[in-house]
Amino acid sequence: xxxxxxxxxxxxxxxxxxxxxxxxxxxxxxxxxxxxxxxxxxxxxxxxxxxxxxxxxxxxxxxxxxxxxxxxxxxxxxxxxxxxxxxxxxxxxxxxxxxxxxxxxxxxxxxxxxxxxxxxxxxxxxxxxxxxxxxxxxxxxxxxxxxxxxxxxxxxxxxxxxxxxxxxxxxxxxxxxxxxxxxxxxxxxxxxxxxxx
Amino acid sequence: xxxxxxxxxxxxxxxxxxxxxxxxxxxxxxxxxxxxxxxxxxxxxxxxxxxxxxxxxxxxxxxxxxxxxxxxxxxxxxxxxxxxxxxxxxxxxxxxxxxxxxxxxxxxxxxxxxxxxxxxxxxxxxxxxxxxxxxxxxxxxxxxxxx
Numbered sequence: 001x002x003x004x005x006x007x008x009x010x011x012x013x014x015x016x017x018x019x020x021x022x023x024x025x026x027x028x029x030x031x032x033x034x035x036x037x038x039x040x041x042x043x044x045x046x047x048x049x050x051x052x053x054x055x056x057x058x059x060x061x062x063x064x065x066x067x068x069x070x071x072x073x074x075x076x077x078x079x080x081x082x083x084x085x086x087x088x089x090x091x092x093x094x095x096x097x098x099x100x101x102x103x104x105x106x107x108x109x110x111x112x113x114x115x116x117x118x119x120x121x122x123x124x125x126x127x128x129x130x131x132x133x134x135x136x137x138x139x140x141x142x143x144x145x146x147x148x149x150x151x152x153x154x155x156x157x158x159x160x161x162x163x164x165x166x167x168x169x170x171x172x173x174x175x176x177x178x179x180x181x182x183x184x185x186x187x188x189x190x191x192x193x194x195x196x197x
Numbered sequence: 198x199x200x201x202x203x204x205x206x207x208x209x210x211x212x213x214x215x216x217x218x219x220x221x222x223x224x225x226x227x228x229x230x231x232x233x234x235x236x237x238x239x240x241x242x243x244x245x246x247x248x249x250x251x252x253x254x255x256x257x258x259x260x261x262x263x264x265x266x267x268x269x270x271x272x273x274x275x276x277x278x279x280x281x282x283x284x285x286x287x288x289x290x291x292x293x294x295x296x297x298x299x300x301x302x303x304x305x306x307x308x309x310x311x312x313x314x315x316x317x318x319x320x321x322x323x324x325x326x327x328x329x330x331x332x333x334x335x336x337x338x339x340x341x342x343x344x
Contacts, residue, residue, distance in 0.1 A: 064268055118274075152247035154264060157291060176268065180275040185283070187276065188313030197272040 038093065047077040050103060056114045057178050064177040080136050080177065081125070088135070116194035119181035126170055134169035141169065228331045242326040250293065251325070254338045259321035260293065266324050271317060278318045283311070 012020055040046060048054040058077075061067055066075040083089045108114040108121075129136070143163060148156045162172060174180065182191035231237040244265055251261040269277035281290035299315040300308050337343075 152264065154247060154291075175270050175275070175277075179272060180270050180277075182274040185276060185279050186310045187279070187316060191274065195273055197270075197274045 038089070041093070042078040042082055042089075044076040044078070052103065052108050052114065053077070056108075056111060060178045066177050075140065079139065083132075083135060084139055088132075111196060112194060115196060118179075118197075119193055122174075122178070122181045126174060129170035130168060137169040137173075240328060242328040245325045245327060253342055254336070256339065256342065259323075262322050262324040264324070266319070271319060276316060276318070279311070282318075 006014070048058045061077075066080070068074075083092055102108065106113075108117050146159065148159070151159065158172065179197040181197075182193050182195070184191050225233045227233045227237065229237040244267075245263075247264040250263050253260065271277060279295075280286060281292035282295050284294055286292070287294040295311055295315075299311050302308055302312050303314060
């Protein structure tokens, strides 16, 4: 049946043990290198190497509890904005090619341009988190580990109600790390997009 | 007569200037024991934990904030306080409604929502810390507010 088609073992034997070993090692190096490079793009210094991030959202984030707090535990950019598990991480990285494209176009390269886009950018991220049940929040924050006796009375009331209704973190916790976009509250003149917050 | 007044005023001004110039005649002492022209060191105090609303100490006192406000956006884009204290959200959030006095413009005309001049809540409503008064006092609320 497979007379003119050598089996895998036959082909390996013909290639010799050294070739097999070299290919195997090259495979490890390539895979390790790929993941290493991927992880390099998952660091705060990489994120703020673009001034779009450094001058706008990073500056705002430095006032938040995710940057400075009593225990010194920090959530950096990728902790919230890049999924941890490999499949979702690579999916997000592929989508991020659109961000590279707009970086090249200079879509948000001034604070004015950034603030004009702030609502759209925020909504993208809110939708992403709502759709994945706030997966990145839950990497650290677990419902089951919340001690209601330690929480403030407002937090207990809101959490018990929210969990019972099947809500996800981002539905209430918007703007925990960054300045919110203009949201209409009917106070005074209508809100205008693009003003410095 | 006018001349006399001017002369008196001038001599008084001159005397004041001399007194001001003489440094040893004025003893200034800051409440925080730092020289008056230096910036005093910030005391380390803690925000109080969330609690039930504070009772008022005097009539027309802006109610104090009985909870943490860290990270609450009050910007041109969004007012976080209104997330709970606006009339449309207060009942659901279990928060105190914004007073009707905040619905008037400066001419006393009623508005359909909170006046923009009342936008910056934290100008009058403040959270509390465990800081002690620098000067002791015997202030007591008026009878109507006594508990």
